[in-house]
Amino acid sequence: MSNLLEIETANFLTFLGAQRLKPDSVFLLVMGMTGSGKSSLIADCTGRDDAQIGHDLASSGTNSIAIFRTGLHDRDVYLIDTPGFDDTNREDVDVLTALAHYLSVSYANNVSINGVLYLHRISDTRIGSSTRRNLEMMKALCGEDAFGNVAIVTTMWSSDHFGIEYAKQCSREKELRDIYLHGMLEGGSRIVNHSQCQTLSQRRSSARSILDMVFDTWKDTKATLKIQHEMVDLNLTLKRTSAGKVLEEEITSHQRSFERELKALGVPGGRREGQQRRLADVLLETRDSEIRRMLAENNQALDTMRLSLLEIHKKQEQQFIEQVSMMQKEWKDTLREKEEEYRLKDLEYRNRSLYRQEKEINQRKRDIQELQTNSRRLVATESALEYERETFRDLARQGHRQLVELQQVNRLQHGELMKAKKRDKLLEEELEKLRSDLKTLREETQSKLDTTEKVKREWVGPLLQGVATGGLGLGRSLSCVSNSRSS
Numbered sequence: 001m002s003n004l005l006e007i008e009t010a011n012f013l014t015f016l017g018a019q020r021l022k023p024d025s026v027f028l029l030v031m032g033m034t035g036s037g038k039s040s041l042i043a044d045c046t047g048r049d050d051a052q053i054g055h056d057l058a059s060s061g062t063n064s065i066a067i068f069r070t071g072l073h074d075r076d077v078y079l080i081d082t083p084g085f086d087d088t089n090r091e092d093v094d095v096l097t098a099l100a101h102y103l104s105v106s107y108a109n110n111v112s113i114n115g116v117l118y119l120h121r122i123s124d125t126r127i128g129s130s131t132r133r134n135l136e137m138m139k140a141l142c143g144e145d146a147f148g149n150v151a152i153v154t155t156m157w158s159s160d161h162f163g164i165e166y167a168k169q170c171s172r173e174k175e176l177r178d179i180y181l182h183g184m185l186e187g188g189s190r191i192v193n194h195s196q197c198q199t200l201s202q203r204r205s206s207a208r209s210i211l212d213m214v215f216d217t218w219k220d221t222k223a224t225l226k227i228q229h230e231m232v233d234l235n236l237t238l239k240r241t242s243a244g245k246v247l248e249e250e251i252t253s254h255q256r257s258f259e260r261e262l263k264a265l266g267v268p269g270g271r272r273e274g275q276q277r278r279l280a281d282v283l284l285e286t287r288d289s290e291i292r293r294m295l296a297e298n299n300q301a302l303d304t305m306r307l308s309l310l311e312i313h314k315k316q317e318q319q320f321i322e323q324v325s326m327m328q329k330e331w332k333d334t335l336r337e338k339e340e341e342y343r344l345k346d347l348e349y350r351n352r353s354l355y356r357q358e359k360e361i362n363q364r365k366r367d368i369q370e371l372q373t374n375s376r377r378l379v380a381t382e383s384a385l386e387y388e389r390e391t392f393r394d395l396a397r398q399g400h401r402q403l404v405e406l407q408q409v410n411r412l413q414h415g416e417l418m419k420a421k422k423r424d425k426l427l428e429e430e431l432e433k434l435r436s437d438l439k440t441l442r443e444e445t446q447s448k449l450d451t452t453e454k455v456k457r458e459w460v461g462p463l464l465q466g467v468a469t470g471g472l473g474l475g476r477s478l479s480c481v482s483n484s485r486s487s
């Protein structure tokens with residue numbers, strides 16, 4: 001912003017001749033009624049979208065002038081954006097005063113205008129009073145001698161070249177040429193169409209081609225505008241310049257119609273009665289004071305035009321100083337407001353941050369408390385576990401002891417078992433021996449029995465028989481028995 005302002009200031013001082021400029025610089029005045037596309041054309045020519053920024057610098061009330069610089073074939077081209085005339089006498093006088101002042105100061109300082117671009121909206125269905133006033137003012141400001149350095153740039157064309165609207169616009173252009181601009185075209189002015197384009201680059205190229213064309217035509221010519229000649233060379237008051245006269249005529253014609261209206265308002269309410277009459281009186285009173293206010297404003301405007309260039313310069317200088325200090329105050333106020341806004345935001349942020357931190361601290365406190373509780377629980381659980389662990393350890397030691405004892409018992413039992421097994425084996429062997437002895441004994445006994453039986457059978461019968469028969473053969477039988485016993 002400050003950089004742009006510096007550029008605008010430099011351009012402005014260059015235009016006023018207060019700063020050194022390249023001798024071959026080209027100055028183009030861009031005029032036209034409000035909304036005719038002046039700033040847009042300048043933005044398209046220079047590639048800058050901030051065509052509003054410099055307006056503050058040379059503003060007078062709501063009207064302002066801004067100067068933009070661009071380069072073309074190594075030369076500086078200055079485009080001077082101007083406010084339009086808009087049918088409000090007070091403001092139109094301000095616009096004329098500002099234009100007359102800056103154009104005259106620059107002319108007095110040997111800065112010349114190369115050409116004028118007057119923008120006209122071809123889309124307007126009719127040439128209204130505002131359009132007419134702008135055209136008349138432009139003609140009066142430039143003067144016939146400078147018509148050769150004026151190009152009327154028609155803007156806002158329909159993009160449909162086969163449509164009805166486009167056809168209507170073409171016939172409007174013809175009407176312009178034949179009626180409103182006839183004298184100017186005869187005096188050397190030209191009409192250029194800023195064709196309506198679909199894209200930004202097409203629009204820019206149309207704007208650049210217009211700039212190229214006027215640059216080629218006027219780059220080496222200098223035009224003295226009528227207002228400059230009148231105010232600087234002839235030292236006329238603004239009121240006596242051609243543009244001043246046009247405006248004065250407009251204003252006085254307004255004054256006359258106001259006065260007529262004021263007279264008419266004085267006519268009594270006629271046959272109106274009651275509420276209707278009261279309402280009519282209120283309306284009349286309102287209009288009456290409105291007209292009186294406008295008359296006073298117009299008189300003041302006419303007074304302003306009685307000033308010479310020097311007086312205007314002093315007044316403008318004063319206004320410029322006031323404007324600059326107002327801008328500075330605005331910037332300072334904005335800065336202060338922004339600083340205050342920042343301070344409040346910062347405070348709010350800090351508050352929020354503190355609140356957040358407090359919340360976090362509280363949460364942490366809660367977490368810590370929870371942790372402490374958990375920790376206490378853990379300690380309790382741990383000591384319970386330790387107690388159980390100790391019990392388990394005792395049990396384990398006890399179990400171990402029992403195991404060792406059992407192992408010992410086991411070993412002893414094992415020894416006993418082995419011994420028992422050994423004894424069993426011995427017993428078994430003994431038993432086996434006994435069994436075999438018994439068997440042998442049984443066999444022997446049986447054999448003895450068998451033998452005795454035999455003996456019995458063989459000896460006892462006969463013996464008994466011998467006994468019965470007188471002892472025959474006893475001695476033999478007894479020796480047989482003793483023999484068998486001994487065997």
Ligand SMILES: Nc1nc2c(ncn2[C@@H]2O[C@H](COP(=O)(O)OP(=O)(O)OP(=O)(O)O)[C@@H](O)[C@H]2O)c(=O)[nH]1
Nearest residue numbers: 033034035036037038039040041083084155156157
């Ligand atoms: N359709 C169309 N719109 C345009 C054209 N040129 C400008 N505009 C639009 O018309 C409006 C007014 O344009 P500006 O460039 O601000 O007109 P101006 O002459 O600088 O107006 P003031 O600064 O109020 O005097 C803006 O919305 C532009 O976008 C054009 O050639 N065609």
Ligand SMILES: [Mg+2]
Nearest residue numbers: 038039040081
């Ligand atoms: Mg503008």
